[in-house]
Amino acid sequence: MSTTALPAPVPAPPRVETPFRRFVAEFCESKIALGGLIVFTLIALAAIFAPWISPQDPYDLGVLDIMDGRLEPGSVGATGITHWLGTDDQGRDMLSGIIYGLRISLIVGAGSAIIACLVGASLGLLAAYAGGRTDAAIMRLVDLQLSFPAILAALMILAFLGKGVMNVVIALVIVEWAYYARTVRGTALVERRREYIEAAQCLALPTYRILFRHLLPNCLPPLIVVGTMQVARAIALEATLSFLGLGVPITEPSLGLLIANGYEYMLSGKYWISFYPGIALLITIVSINLVGDQLRDVLNPRLKK
Amino acid sequence: MSLYLLRRLIQAIGVMAVMSLIVFLGVFAIGDPVEMLISPDADQIERERAVIALGLDKPLWMQYLLFLSNALSGDLGRSFVFNEPALQLIMGRMPATLELALGATFMAIIIGLPLGLYAGLRPNGATSKAIMAVSILGFSLPTFWVGLMLIMVFAVQLGWLPSSGRGETAMLFGVPWSFLTWDGLTHLIMPATNLALFKISLVIRLTRAGVRETMLMDYVKFARAKGLSPSRVTFVHVFKNILIPVVTVVGLELGSTIAFSVVTESVFAWPGMGKLIIDSINVLDRPVIVAYLMTIVLMFITINLIVDLTYSFLDPRVRLEAKG
Numbered sequence: 001m002s003t004t005a006l007p008a009p010v011p012a013p014p015r016v017e018t019p020f021r022r023f024v025a026e027f028c029e030s031k032i033a034l035g036g037l038i039v040f041t042l043i044a045l046a047a048i049f050a051p052w053i054s055p056q057d058p059y060d061l062g063v064l065d066i067m068d069g070r071l072e073p074g075s076v077g078a079t080g081i082t083h084w085l086g087t088d089d090q091g092r093d094m095l096s097g098i099i100y101g102l103r104i105s106l107i108v109g110a111g112s113a114i115i116a117c118l119v120g121a122s123l124g125l126l127a128a129y130a131g132g133r134t135d136a137a138i139m140r141l142v143d144l145q146l147s148f149p150a151i152l153a154a155l156m157i158l159a160f161l162g163k164g165v166m167n168v169v170i171a172l173v174i175v176e177w178a179y180y181a182r183t184v185r186g187t188a189l190v191e192r193r194r195e196y197i198e199a200a201q202c203l204a205l206p207t208y209r210i211l212f213r214h215l216l217p218n219c220l221p222p223l224i225v226v227g228t229m230q231v232a233r234a235i236a237l238e239a240t241l242s243f244l245g246l247g248v249p250i251t252e253p254s255l256g257l258l259i260a261n262g263y264e265y266m267l268s269g270k271y272w273i274s275f276y277p278g279i280a281l282l283i284t285i286v287s288i289n290l291v292g293d294q295l296r297d298v299l300n301p302r303l304k305k
Numbered sequence: 306m307s308l309y310l311l312r313r314l315i316q317a318i319g320v321m322a323v324m325s326l327i328v329f330l331g332v333f334a335i336g337d338p339v340e341m342l343i344s345p346d347a348d349q350i351e352r353e354r355a356v357i358a359l360g361l362d363k364p365l366w367m368q369y370l371l372f373l374s375n376a377l378s379g380d381l382g383r384s385f386v387f388n389e390p391a392l393q394l395i396m397g398r399m400p401a402t403l404e405l406a407l408g409a410t411f412m413a414i415i416i417g418l419p420l421g422l423y424a425g426l427r428p429n430g431a432t433s434k435a436i437m438a439v440s441i442l443g444f445s446l447p448t449f450w451v452g453l454m455l456i457m458v459f460a461v462q463l464g465w466l467p468s469s470g471r472g473e474t475a476m477l478f479g480v481p482w483s484f485l486t487w488d489g490l491t492h493l494i495m496p497a498t499n500l501a502l503f504k505i506s507l508v509i510r511l512t513r514a515g516v517r518e519t520m521l522m523d524y525v526k527f528a529r530a531k532g533l534s535p536s537r538v539t540f541v542h543v544f545k546n547i548l549i550p551v552v553t554v555v556g557l558e559l560g561s562t563i564a565f566s567v568v569t570e571s572v573f574a575w576p577g578m579g580k581l582i583i584d585s586i587n588v589l590d591r592p593v594i595v596a597y598l599m600t601i602v603l604m605f606i607t608i609n610l611i612v613d614l615t616y617s618f619l620d621p622r623v624r625l626e627a628k629g
Contacts, residue, residue, distance in 0.1 A: 144320060147609055149561035151568070152601060159586050159594050160331040236447050243449045244571055244583050259450055263572075267468065271457050278450035286445045 026298045036290030043284055047102040054096035055082075058253075073272050086272040088261060094272060097258055098280045104254040105284070108165060109235035112172035116234075117227050119173065120180025125211045125219070127181065128188030138181065145178035150237055158246045168247050172234050183226045187219040194218075221299035228292035232285045239281055255281045313613055317606045324602045328595060329372050376599060382592030386585070391596035395578055399600075400480045401471060402577030405569065406562040408484065408497035410555055413504035418551070420505075421512025426539065428517060436509060443506030448565065452499040452572035459495060466495050469574035496573040500566055504558060511554055515547030522546075553615065560608040564601070 028034050046053060073086040073094075085094035127138040145153070157171040191197065192215060200210045239256030241247035248254050253261070255277045262273025363371070375381070381391045424433040460468035471483045471492055483489030519525060520543065528542045529535075567579030574580065578597060585593040 144323070147320075148602075148605060149564040151561075152564040152605075155567065155582070155586075156328075156331070156598055159582075159598075232445075236445075239447055240449055240568055244568065245587055246583075256447075256449075259453065263453060266453055266457055267461060269461055271461075274450070274453050275457075278447065278453070281447055281450065282445065285447070286442075289441070289445055 023298060027294055030294045030297075033290050033294030036287040036294075039283060040287040040291060043102060043280075043287065044106065046099055047106050050099045050103050054093075054099040056093040056096040058092045058097045058100050073276075085276045086270075088258075088273050089265065094258075094276055097253065098255065098277050101253055101255040101258050101277060102280060102284065104165070104248060104252050105235050105238060105256070105281070108168055108172070108238045108248070108254065109231050112169045112176065112234045112238075113227060113231040115169065116173045116176035116230065117180050117223065120177035121184045121216065121219075121223060122211075123177070124181035124184030125188050125215055128185045129192055129207070129211055129215065135185075139185070142178040142181050145175075146182070150175045150233070151240065154237060154241055155244075155246065158241060163246065163249050165248050165252055168238055168241060171241070172237060175237070176230050176234060179226055179230060180223065183222050184216075184219050187222050188215055191215055191218045225292060225296045225299055228288060228295055232288040232292065235281070235288075236285055255284075309617060310614065313610055317610050320606055321603065324606075325373060325376065325599065326369065328598050328602070329369050381596035381599060384585075384590050384593045386588060386590045386593075391592040392600070394593060395581065395596050395600050398576065398578045398581050400482065401575060402563060402566050402570070402579060404482055404484060404493070405496055405500060405566050405575060405577060406559060408493055409500035409504060409562055409566075410559060412497055412501040413508050414551075414555060416501070417505045417508025418512055421509040422516055422539070422544070424509065425513040425516025425520070428513075433513075437513070440506040440509045443502050443509075446502065448499060448502065449568050449572050451502060452496070452569060455495050455499055456572070467492050468495075471576055496569050496575050499572070500562060500569040503565070504555070504562065507558065508551060508555065511551050512547060515550060516543060519543045519546050553612065556615070557608075557612045560605050563604065 027037075051057065076082050085098070087093055088097065123138050127135040153175045154171045157174055158167060161167040161170065197210065197214060200214050205214075238247055238254060239259070242254050242256030243260045245260065248257055250257065258277035259274045259281070262270070262275075262277070265273050379392055383389065384391050384394055387394055420436050424436045427433050456468045459466045471481075471489060483493045525538060525542055528538045533542075566575075566577060567583060569575065570577045570579035571583050578600075582594065582597045584590075585597070
């Protein structure tokens with residue numbers, strides 16, 4: 001077989017507009033949201049790489065010097081480190097404490113949001129797909145859950161379970177699952193009447209496959225929006241609970257616990273022990289909310305031009 | 306209407322029963338009820354006597370019925386710490402919490418409504434955008450941290466306001482209130498503002514959305530075409546119509562304000578129910594915890610019931626739905 005002539009060089013294919021690319025482009029339209037995303041990414045990276053970037057290991061009692069206690073921001077401690085954000089009563093560098101605290105806050109926040117999403121989305125899908133009594137029972141539970149404010153429900157659960165990172169996660173999951181369930185059910189009720197579900201049913205696919213491979217992917221957009229917002233809520237709630245002394249134990253200080261720690265020094269004018277962890281908490285929550293806000297605008301089909 | 310009322314009432318009782326079961330199981334099934342209900346200082350003989358007195362040797366369902374009948378007669382145990390009936394202790398603290406919550410609601414309305422109205426009437430103005438930006442902050446700021454910052458600025462740095470407690474109180478209807486004395490009022494203003502922060506943002510957003518929607522209505526266009534002055538259109542035709550949803554939501558939020566006062570009370574050492582429950586959890590004063598939970602659940606169910614009934618009263622469509 002003779003070698004065929006090389007085909008004429010085709011011009012570079014025009015950039016195909018995939019749904020994902022369109023989504024990215026629309027998301028980037030809002031500079032504030034993009035800024036929020038960048039800030040949140042930086043915070044998440046700082047939390048992940050905490051042992052490498054923080055000036056001091058706040059858990060290592062060997063490097064702490066009690067003489068460095070309650071130093072003002074910017075002063076140089078006995079160990080030669082400049083404490084840009086000051087030190088707490090134990091002589092712990094606040095900046096390091098905040099970076100490590102972010103770690104715990106983010107793990108608790110994101111972890112509880114993911115578990116709550118799994119539980120809530122599964123129950124929501126089941127409610128929408130099964131209908132009838134199953135639906136009524138699940139939604140009754142959701143209504144009951146949502147009629148009590150999150151803080152109260154979490155307080156109740158932690159009063160029974162006691163302190164601990166795992167217990168806080170459990171409490172947050174119990175408090176949050178209902179939001180996911182309600183969101184997914186709402187979308188799934190519309191989606192399950194579509195032809196593709198009928199087609200899947202005609203193929204006699206098992207129910208779990210229809211639920212998770214066919215129905216769930218089409219309910220994702222609102223779920224992502226609710227999920228983002230709930231991460232911010234979970235972080236705020238965890239901080240509040242830890243501040244009240246019901247959340248994480250003293251050995252694993254999250255931002256809320258750091259703020260609580262500075263409470264008693266506040267009245268003597270040593271503001272920085274509470275002030276800076278609060279700022280870190282605020283920036284985290286605001287950046288997540290900004291991203292969530294834009295996601296809602298982009299993913300909402302009713303707002304499509 | 307009476308059928309609807311009856312149905313909602315039965316529902317409320319059902320929820321109350323479920324919640325009492327949850328609280329009961331929480332206390333009796335998860336931990337050791339002997340540990341939870343008997344003072345840790347008690348010796349062996351006292352313990353055994355208490356186990357029999359509390360009926361802890363009986364099967365679980367009988368214990369639940371006993372718990373229920375005691376609860377219905379207002380007996381939820383005695384506090385270990387104060388050695389007082391738990392329910393009485395909570396009732397004594399309730400006025401302080403209610404005062405704080407109502408103060409916060411009042412502030413939310415007098416600050417939120419005018420700002421929301423302004424932002425709704427001039428949606429593109431710079432001031433309106435600033436108001437909306439601040440309201441986003443109001444949603445994101447952690448309440449307890451804002452409270453600390455308020456203390457730092459107004460109590461520590463400026464020294465204008467006291468940082469904790471209720472101050473001087475005056476009696477009205479046999480209950481002490483802070484807002485009746487000047488000293489009490491200065492104590493109330495900071496916690497109430499702190500608690501109101503979230504609600505102010507909410508009222509601003511609701512009012513703004515309501516105003517923008519109402520301005521497009523035919524009756525507003527007609528009122529303008531009739532040549533009425535802008536202020537009359539705004540305050541009579543627009544304002545009256547946005548008031549119903551705003552007031553309903555604020556009323557609905559009263560419950561969560563009471564719940565959130567737990568945080569504010571802890572920050573400002575306000576001697577209400579919320580501070581009591583946090584202190585009780587920290588020293589494991591379980592009868593008080595149970596009594597608080599049952600009280601607050603009952604309060605919530607009552608508030609939800611009243612809001613639902615008000616809804617059906619204000620909006621006839623709800624009633625029709627219930628009939629159909």
